[in-house]
Amino acid sequence: MTCDILSIMASINGYLWGVAGARLTKRCRVVLFETIMSQASTTFNAEVGWFDHADNQPGKLTGCLAADVPTLQNISGRRFASFLEVITLIIIALIIAFVYSWQIALVALAFFPVLIVVGAFQMMQYTNDGNKANVKGAGLAFESLSAAKTIFSLGAEEHFVRRFEMEALPTKKKIVLSASMYAVFSALSNSLSTFQVAGVFYAGGELLKKGEVTFVGIFRAYSAITFSAQQLGFVAAFAPDSKKAQESAGRIFKIINRAPELSIDDGEFPSKPFEGNVTFKNIHFRYPTRKKVKVLRGFDYSVTSGTSVALVGQSGCGKSTVLQLVQRFYDPLQRSPATSGRILFDNKDLKDLAPTWIRRQIGVVSQEPNLLDLTIAENIAYGLTYQEEPPSMAQIIEAAKQANAHEFISNLPMGYDTAVGPRGSRLSGGQKQRIAIARALIRNPRLLVLDEATAALDNESERIVQAALDEAMQRGGRTTLVVAHRLTTVENCDSIVVLENGRCVESGSPAALMEAKGAYYSLHNTDAKTKIH
Known part of the structure; x- marks a missing residue:
């Protein structure tokens, strides 16, 4: 009866510890992901710029989520429960040993520090490199699979396999060195165990001669010490995994403990609706x-407010940078109080406004649609995720109509319930871009930002998408900022701004700039010659 009760209690104990470990892993993964996403609230020296650093690339962060978080279970849940049980048994065994013969116990314990040091060196040989390789391997695999079609088209499969072998796995030299050191320390550990036995029995013999201990006492004390040594072996077995978990925890908490310099809700939420006036003053x-x-x-x-302005110029002149500053992904350089650059929304400095409020006023369509592996309706709807109530189907359809997407969506077998696949792989480039436009328009933004929205499309798709964009720019009196390389796509804009070396060198209507035969005229002629060739 007692055994049955103990068995049931042990099962419940294991279950509870298992649940605790699983919850810890889940919670840690959620907090880590939440922290990573929170870095998108911006200041110049951090936040979105944080993602630009090599250590914070998507592949490495994905590797941390995929490989590091599960490793924490090595020091939690059932593993931690077993560790506590073993430590308790060791303490009890040592107490028994000291009760029967403290002299024998001390002789046996004299070897323990050396065994522990040897075990620690043994553990260090194969934890650091292997765990780092796991994270690096997960990140490299993510990046390679994300660009799988490009790799296949280039016939570069073997190159990336070799790269994975070199970068994501410990080198052959390290493996051989680790194995050699492991063998040496294992031999030393076994030798010390033999010397321990010899030392105990030698001391026992001397104590027997003096009558300070009985023969039974020697064996009982030694048996207790041997039992504690076996349990210590179990602890040593946990050590490599514990070391890996410690390293993983270090990387995880380095991210979690990094507080963003600016929360997305820090700043003013103006009660007055944004009219759409945007002013750039001395931006560096x-x-x-x-x-x-x-x-x-x-x-x-x-x-x-209500006008459409196109930013044009050679690559690297700062066009797309202006759009990122408008969304407050970065802040302008701080020079001196008198000359610091400012971006104003309706005469309110962007630095005084909450990033959340700023981005809710903006609808963005970029060169890459970045669709999620959801249905078409869900991809359009997540443009309004900040609202308490999800958008209605009527709102989704209206946004699709404005984007010239409703017709092709309706012709699909599943209509708006069609799954677009990873990165929208089941749709054409033009279809993906029109869904991205609908996603931006469902927000009914006062400021529409178009960053090379048609650059990756063929002529027919560009014509359809451009028609949708032209209609979106004219609807509702919204302000539009456009960046484009193809100057034919900005001919319907109210104003053109030509940038050179980070400065505005010319601005005005397309017709006026062509008549002036300045920088825009030169760009236009270059663009025309490129098309001919």
Whole structure:
């Protein structure tokens, strides 16, 4: 009866510890992901710029989520329960040994520190490199699989396999060295165990001669010490996994403990609706990872509510950077109180406004649609996830109509319930881009940001998407900022701003700039010659 009760209690104990470990892993993964996402609330020296650093690339962060978090179970749940049980048994065994013969117990314990040191060196030989390789391997696999089609088209499969073998796995030299050191320390550990037995029986013999201990006392004390040594072996078996978990925890908490300099809700939430006036005053900017390269050098321009403005210029002139600053992914450089750059929304400095409020006023369509592996309706709807109530189907359909997407969606067998596949792989480029436009328009933004929205499309898809964009720009009196390389796509804009070396060198209507035969005229002729060739 007693055995049955103990068995049931042991089962309950194991179950509870298992649940605790699983909950810890889940909670840690959620907190880690939440912390990673919170870095997107911006300041110049951190936040979105944090993702630009090599240690914070998507592959490495994914590896941390996939490989590091599960490793924490090595020091939690059932493992931790077993560890506590073993430690308790060791303490009880040592007490018994000292009760029967403290002299024998001390002789046996004299070897323990050496055994522990040897075990520690043994453990260190194969934990550090292996655990780092696991994280690096997960990140490299993520990056390779994300670009699988590109790798296949280049015939570079073997190259990436070799790269995985070299970077994600410990080198052959390290493996041989680790195995050799492991063998040496194992031999030393076994030798010390033999010397321990010899020492105990030698001391026991001397004590028997003096009559200070009985023969039974020697064996009882030694048996207790042997039992504790066996339990210590179980503890040593936990050590490598515990070391891995410690390293993983270090990487995880390095991210979790990093508090963003600016929360997405820090700042003002104006009660007055945003009208759409955007002003740039003396904007200077460098990216955090390229501090020697100045992208913007005193950019000035004012965008009037309800107008469409196109930013054009050679690659690297700062066009897309302006759009990132508008979304407050970064802040302009701080120079002096008198000359610091400012971006104003309706005469309110962006630095005084909450990033959450700023981004709710903006609808963004970029070159890459970045669709999620959801249905078409869900992809459109998550443009309004900040609202308490999800958008209705009527809102989704209306946004799709505005984006010239409703017709092709309706012709699909599953309609709006069609799954788009990973990264929208089941749709054409033009279809994906129109869904991205619908996702932006469902927010009914006062400011529409178009960053090379048609650059990756063929001529027919570009024509359809451009028609949707032109209609979106004219609807509702919204302000539009456009960046484009193909100048034919911005001919319907109210104003053109030409950037060179981070400055506005020319601005005005397309017709006026063509007549002036300045920087825009030169760009237009270059674009036309490129198309001919």
